[in-house]
Amino acid sequence: MTAAEIEQVLAHIRTQMDLDSETEHEVLEEIRSHLEEAKAAARARGLDEQAALADAAARFGIEEVGVELQQVHAGWGTADAVIAAGLPVVCALVLRWLVFAPDGTALGWPQLLTRPAFWVIAAAALLVPLFKFGRWRYALMIWIFFWGITVVFSTWPAQRW
């Protein structure tokens, strides 16, 4: 399979997908590497260029692969954005209600700082997403920001305007 033919196959698969361009690029690059492996394997079995192309296409199921990949990856772009907006907000709200009493007052706040349990929960809420959700790097950056300003403005409430 020549480079131009591989591009043709990838272009055909692309027409069956409607994903964000970053995901589409990642998926097509993965297919490209699989196609090149399939081509090398076919050549090793003694097939010529054209037969290797037909063999690789048949093994890969070119006609169905675009539709299947679309089904597998659809929604991931939105999921990333939803997680980026939602996860830090949920985590910051949980942290807020760990800091404040349920009625919204911060009466117990200085005592809370002396309790190791608070620091354990706050650190876990920061670190667990960091290790568990590597894909959602923007969400983690936003969460770290909110974690920081929650602690800053709870410690120095006079800084609020």
Next chain:
Amino acid sequence: MKDLAVIETILRNRNHFFNEIREGIGLPEKMRAMLVSSIAFLALYGAVMGSTHSLWQALSSAAKLPILFLATLIVCSPTLYFFNVLFGSKQSLTQNIALILTAITVTAVLLLSFAPITLFFLLTTSHYQFFKLLNVAAFTTAGSMGVLFLSQGMRVVAGSDEEGASARRMVLRLWILVYAFVGSQMAWTLRPFIGAPSLKFELFRQLGGNFYTNVLASIGEILGFVVVK
């Protein structure tokens, strides 16, 4: 993930989505996905709004915000359907509801995207009137985009059905005004969503006044003309 795939299609490939609504393809699945996503996103935004006051207010607003949108949908959708039918529309009530749900879903997604901004101001400011107006601005922006999607959807779903098309466009414009009016009055009825810092938590506040005079009074207080009690 399937629910989010529906949202992605609405945002990325709306014509395809509206065409499927016109053909009646997978309407129950689409409506379920939009309903579930909208409720989750609106509940989260409601929780952020209520968090300025107390945990109980946060929980109450998380429950009330999806109710606000769904109750407005229930109240307003028959009007849109019957007036459209009157002017030659061939859409079913389910298709009409699916289109309005699309508008609510777009509004809910955009409100979710505003949630980090609202949270930022929640953490850094204690100015109640400013926070209230910030939310009015977020709802106005998100709601306008939702309504824009609805009018595009109505055009696509109507397709080449030219009979009464201009009358239906006028009906849609008037209906959007009615929808906004009912929505704001519904919000006023279900208030508080933020909770005045000087008042204790209340699930519902005594009726009195209206949404528009309250917004004007808040603007007046920020500009230093009046003090809102």
